[in-house]
Amino acid sequence: MEYELLLSGALLCIGLYGVLARRNGIIVLMSIEIILNASILNFVAFSSYSGNPSGQIFALLGIAVAAAEAAVGLAVFLSIYQTHGSIELDKIRFLKW
């Protein structure tokens, strides 16, 4: 139980670090997926620990949400690439951040 929680905490931190520090759009997208996977791991761990299967259903639905998010994210970054010619996020500074 502790090991799963430590792993999911580590995944969350890695994901947040990736979103904040990396500038490439695709890597940011991957980091977001890592954050979602941290919570999915949590659901499965708690569910198997307590014997209540609902957490595993939540995990499956969470994976579906992550997939939908990846699809929308890739589409957004594709249109960014078409208009700006780059997906390096620090080069995109038209609006004041």
Next chain:
Amino acid sequence: MFLPETILVVTALASAVLGFAWRKRPEALWAVALVGTGLASFITIDMMGLGITNALHLSLWPSPIGTRGNFTLELKMNVDAFALFFQLMFQLVALLVIIASRGFIRAEEPHQGEYYALMLLAVVGMMFTAAATDLFVLFLAFETSSLSTFALVAYRKKDRQATEASAKFFIIGAVSSGIVLFGISLIYGIAGTSSIGTTTDLILLRGPPGLTLAGHPEIEPPLIIALVFLIAGFGFKVAVVPFHMWAPDVYQGSPTTISVLLTAASKNVGIVALFRVFLIGLLNVQVDWIAALAVLGIATQTVGNIVAIPQRSVKRMLAYSSIAQAGYILIAIPVGAVAVQSTAPGDRASTVAIYGLVGGMLHVFVYAAMKAGAFLVVAGTESRGIADDMEAYKGLGRRMPFLAFSMTVFLLSLAGIPPLGGFFSKFVLFSSAVNAASFNQWFLALAISGVLNSALSLYYYARVIWYMYILDPEEGAQKETVPRPIEAGVFIALAIVMLTAVLAAFFLGFLTDAARGFFGF
């Protein structure tokens, strides 16, 4: 009981498919979306027991309030009066946006079928969020609305500003939903240590016995982490102050009709989620999130209003003012919680809690009308090539008299000037904070901060009015006609804001019942 949602989903799918067939006839797509949304909101009003058929004793759609709409066990949803009120609000905003889109989106722009489809699906997600009684169901509905809005912001995909706004909105929104999901997973596990078992059901979490620290002091650290994650995640959506940086960029960059949807509907999804999660699910958790939300509310009001002052772009100014308005709405959550928690649910405590929640709901409704109206005015001026810059609004009172007049009404109402809607909702909200001060005197600070901030906000609202009416227009600028559909949208919002006093008299009994049912008194 899910008839309005069904109609909206069918309309959305029809609009997406017909978008291919009717590429040359965007007005037909617009009509389909308009009829679908209009029908759905008509049925919602009827379900609330306020419609025409009810007045004629036809009762075609039996009211789901009470047991009929209570799907807490099977679907983890409860279509109660509280949910219906928010669903109506979301549908009215969608109706305004759809009406105005006819004048704002040019006929030759591609992908109009998808535009209406995504908008209606976003609204369906919002409506399910309002009805959810389980943290995970709430998350799924919340995601449905978020994902559609990410795509909508980038609707004009050749526009550099819009795609950039969409990328920012996507990153912030996706991270915030990841954080919310992590908080939910922690709550799910923490509940397993108490007698209620692993669950994310809000009603079970509330108890009794519910999720409390009593007897389990060891769960306090993870519980605090979970609460911080939930507040942060929903706070991003509402643009509460430390998490507000994205809002002005996104509102400025996206097509203005979509800004209306984001500020008037999408932000209120976060608020309804906060209401459901904190005032039902986590009400009895003995961790002091009440003070945290109260401080966040005050910070949100103050920072939003102060940063709005130097803005030159009208859209950015409105964005910061909508951050401040969200701060006012947040007052309702600590007020409701402290009243219910502090004493045994006696008469006085329940009255104050109900009063606070009614204030919050009323302000959400009036806020949606004011903000939608103000952004639609910006859409109207943009559609005639006037930049959204304060300088360009010089002499607007003579160039577009109706829009300038409506803008004046919306801005004065946002500041809370008496005969207009914003005054009544703010009055209920702030006086509920004064009443809550009898439980904890620090709550007086919420009311004082609200009143001072309203006074402060008048400064930058009045400046826009000064530009529109006192300053002369530029040389060669002439009177412009505004597209009819945008004028119609502005007119509806204007009617709601000016007639709030009448509407509130009509609604107040319903709102009080809704708040009572929400708290379960």
